[in-house]
Amino acid sequence: NDRPEKRPLTLAFESIAGSLTDAVVVPPGYTAQVVVPWGTAILAGAGSFSDDLDITPDFQAASVGMQHDGMHNFALSDNSASRHLLLAMNNEYIDQGALWFPQGGATNSSDGARPADEVRTEINAHGVTIVELEKAQDGKWSHVEGSPYNKRYTSATPMKLSGPVAGSEYVRTKYSPDGTLTRGTNNNCANGYTPWGTYLTCEENWPAVFVKDEGRTIDDDRLGISAGRGRYGWETAAGDASEVDDEFARFNANPTGASGTEDYRNEPRTFGYIVEIDPYTNERAVKRTALGRFRHEGCWPGKLVAGQPVVFYSGHDSRNEYIYKFVSKEVWDPAYLNQPGKSLDRLAIGDRFMDEGTLYAARFDADGSGEWLPLTPDAVAPDGRTLAAALGLAADDLAGVIIHTADAADLMGATPMDRPEWGTVDPETGDVYMTCTNNSDRTEEGTAAEINNGNAIEDLGAGYASAPVNAANPRPDNGAGQVIRWREGSDATVFNWEVFVFGAAAADPDNLSGLTELNQFASPDGLWYDDRGDGNGILWIQTDNGYGPVTDYTNDQLLAVVPGNVEKSDGDAAVIGSANQVQLRRFAVGPNGCEVTGICATPDKTALFINIQHPGNWPSSDDATVETSGTVRPRASTVVIQREDGGEIGV
Numbered sequence: 278n279d280r281p282e283k284r285p286l287t288l289a290f291e292s293i294a295g296s297l298t299d300a301v302v303v304p305p306g307y308t309a310q311v312v313v314p315w316g317t318a319i320l321a322g323a324g325s326f327s328d329d330l331d332i333t334p335d336f337q338a339a340s341v342g343m344q345h346d347g348m349h350n351f352a353l354s355d356n357s358a359s360r361h362l363l364l365a366m367n368n369e370y371i372d373q374g375a376l377w378f379p380q381g382g383a384t385n386s387s388d389g390a391r392p393a394d395e396v397r398t399e400i401n402a403h404g405v406t407i408v409e410l411e412k413a414q415d416g417k418w419s420h421v422e423g424s425p426y427n428k429r430y431t432s433a434t435p436m437k438l439s440g441p442v443a444g445s446e447y448v449r450t451k452y453s454p455d456g457t458l459t460r461g462t463n464n465n466c467a468n469g470y471t472p473w474g475t476y477l478t479c480e481e482n483w484p485a486v487f488v489k490d491e492g493r494t495i496d497d498d499r500l501g502i503s504a505g506r507g508r509y510g511w512e513t514a515a516g517d518a519s520e521v522d523d524e525f526a527r528f529n530a531n532p533t534g535a536s537g538t539e540d541y542r543n544e545p546r547t548f549g550y551i552v553e554i555d556p557y558t559n560e561r562a563v564k565r566t567a568l569g570r571f572r573h574e575g576c577w578p579g580k581l582v583a584g585q586p587v588v589f590y591s592g593h594d595s596r597n598e599y600i601y602k603f604v605s606k607e608v609w610d611p612a613y614l615n616q617p618g619k620s621l622d623r624l625a626i627g628d629r630f631m632d633e634g635t636l637y638a639a640r641f642d643a644d645g646s647g648e649w650l651p652l653t654p655d656a657v658a659p660d661g662r663t664l665a666a667a668l669g670l671a672a673d674d675l676a677g678v679i680i681h682t683a684d685a686a687d688l689m690g691a692t693p694m695d696r697p698e699w700g701t702v703d704p705e706t707g708d709v710y711m712t713c714t715n716n717s718d719r720t721e722e723g724t725a726a727e728i729n730n731g732n733a734i735e736d737l738g739a740g741y742a743s744a745p746v747n748a749a750n751p752r753p754d755n756g757a758g759q760v761i762r763w764r765e766g767s768d769a770t771v772f773n774w775e776v777f778v779f780g781a782a783a784a785d786p787d788n789l790s791g792l793t794e795l796n797q798f799a800s801p802d803g804l805w806y807d808d809r810g811d812g813n814g815i816l817w818i819q820t821d822n823g824y825g826p827v828t829d830y831t832n833d834q835l836l837a838v839v840p841g842n843v844e845k846s847d848g849d850a851a852v853i854g855s856a857n858q859v860q861l862r863r864f865a866v867g868p869n870g871c872e873v874t875g876i877c878a879t880p881d882k883t884a885l886f887i888n889i890q891h892p893g894n895w896p897s898s899d900d901a902t903v904e905t906s907g908t909v910r911p912r913a914s915t916v917v918i919q920r921e922d923g924g925e926i927g928v
């Protein structure tokens with residue numbers, strides 16, 4: 278790989294030790310402030326959160342959602358972009374335990390119906406929060422309650438379907454007989470953003486909220502639609518208004534009518550997409566079906582070049598699933614670049630660049646090259662059939678291929694990965710990094726799947742029960758994960774790749790990257806290259822770790838590495854730990870029980886925002902570094918990390 282020479286940054290903090298406390302830990306000279314925890318009222322008149330508050334549907338709909346995950350900041354004006362911004366944040370899931378319902382936990386017995394208002398509250402705690410934030414003279418951040426920009430998108434908010442699947446027979450429901458609308462976005466994990474100033478929120482663990490026992494399809498099985506009872510039992514609720522608009526019945530995807538427009542058998546097919554939101558307006562959110570349907574972790578724009586297509590990368594976070602790339606049909610025109618105050622019809626620009634194009638799945642070959650495999654009806658699989666023929670679809674049924682994205686990728690021979698999570702792109706070189714978090718279903722030899730849980734199309738690829746090791750995923754029973762890196766090749770269908778760093782405990786025999794106690798990590802998940810211009814930037818790695826040898830030593834964490842400092846020779850595992858410890862440093866550690874996820878920074882890189890998801894007993898103070906004494910009602914929160922002297926983070 279010819280990588281242009283970088284002018285690397287020097288990390289100007291010492292790697293911190295691991296930590297196992299109810300506090301956020303940051304290096305000396307840094308502060309960490311809690312902002313917008315779950316339940317922070319953002320709409321005027323919402324009321325206020327307290328530790329014993331019984332959360333109602335209305336309060337939750339007007340307040341920050343639960344279990345913060347991916348996020349991104351949007352400037353409100355050029356000259357104050359680093360002091361005043363919109364924060365768009367995913368609220369991935371809910372905790373149904375006693376900390377959520379102080380009276381003792383959700384009414385959730387296995388045979389009992391759920392109370393309507395509990396379910397409404399839970400639905401309203403999911404989705405996306407948009408909130409205006411500003412920094413005061415003293416450096417403290419606060420949210421602007423009642424800002425006209427503040428809003429919530431929940432698992433009940435009407436949304437538009439767009440792209441090839443919109444209007445197709447696959448998504449016609451009783452709610453939307455013409456297949457152009459649906460309600461809600463669910464279990465949104467990582468995120469993305471577009472050059473034209475929109476937020477992308479990505480539907481990951483949504484299949485479990487739907488129930489289907491009869492008439493299950495290949496995609497229902499492949500993606501894991503529940504049988505019997507949904508993850509939260511939402512389909513069991515009934516209430517005053519619920520029969521009128523199928524408020525809860527829509528989570529029951531069993532056929533009850535004569536066709537798909539009389540019931541909700543197709544409701545799950547209105548989920549599994551990248552959802553585009555204009556954070557600056559109240560326009561209806563749009564599900565961009567052209568980017569594939571699966572358990573999307575996130576969606577990241579590639580290097581932007583005028584006159585070239587716009588590219589987005591995405592990963593399917595399940596064991597032995599795939600990495601994808603979408604290439605727009607239209608070519609980029611810098612006139613569409615977002616600037617604060619610029620008048621842009623952002624979602625119309627999204628129509629232009631995200632509704633028409635080609636979706637590809639990645640095959641990583643052992644020699645370090647790779648190929649992007651097109652997922653179009655006429656693409657020819659290695660067995661000689663077209664995808665349309667192999668999937669049993671009409672010859673021009675692009676919507677059908679998208680509904681069955683993962684099966685199409687199987688058929689084309691994509692490489693099953695160790696659970697692809699976040700990606701990020703160096704906008705100068707175009708290098709793409711992606712975390713592969715772990716994989717307990719990876720073995721030396723591999724074992725074939727019971728094809729789609731028995732609901733088989735003959736010869737359909739249908740994934741693996743356990744996949745055999747391959748060059749890009751070389752470790753069986755991979756508990757520690759790795760970060761992979763690739764660069765696009767001479768045309769849109771080829772690339773070159775290498776493993777950037779392998780997670781491991783310092784004491785592991787397979788500590789391939791030579792990590793030490795000061796930078797050991799496992800299960801990389803969040804990832805962000807914080808481009809600082811002129812080829813400079815820090816690659817931030819966040820963890821969501823259940824790997825004992827590392828969790829015995831430290832809670833989940835945020836690490837920093839300057840990619841330009843990492844010297845690698847072809848074919849080597851990057852040894853970026855003990856051999857040259859300056860390269861990869863632990864920057865922050867989260868409180869007990871949490872996952873560290875979500876990351877963005879102000880344009881001047883003086884404020885770094887991270888999310889603390891599912892903390893066990895934190896926060897007890899606005900100061901995130903204060904260790905909780907006693908017991909608090911835990912709240913997922915955003916944490917702003919700044920330097921005491923106001924300087925740039927990390928350098």
Ligand code: FEO
Pocket residue numbers: 369466467481574594698
């Ligand atoms: Fe919600 Fe793939 O983590």
Ligand code: CA
Pocket residue numbers: 466467574698802803821874
């Ligand atoms: Ca994740």
Ligand code: CA
Pocket residue numbers: 698714802821
């Ligand atoms: Ca994860």
Ligand code: CA
Pocket residue numbers: 369821872890
């Ligand atoms: Ca999580």
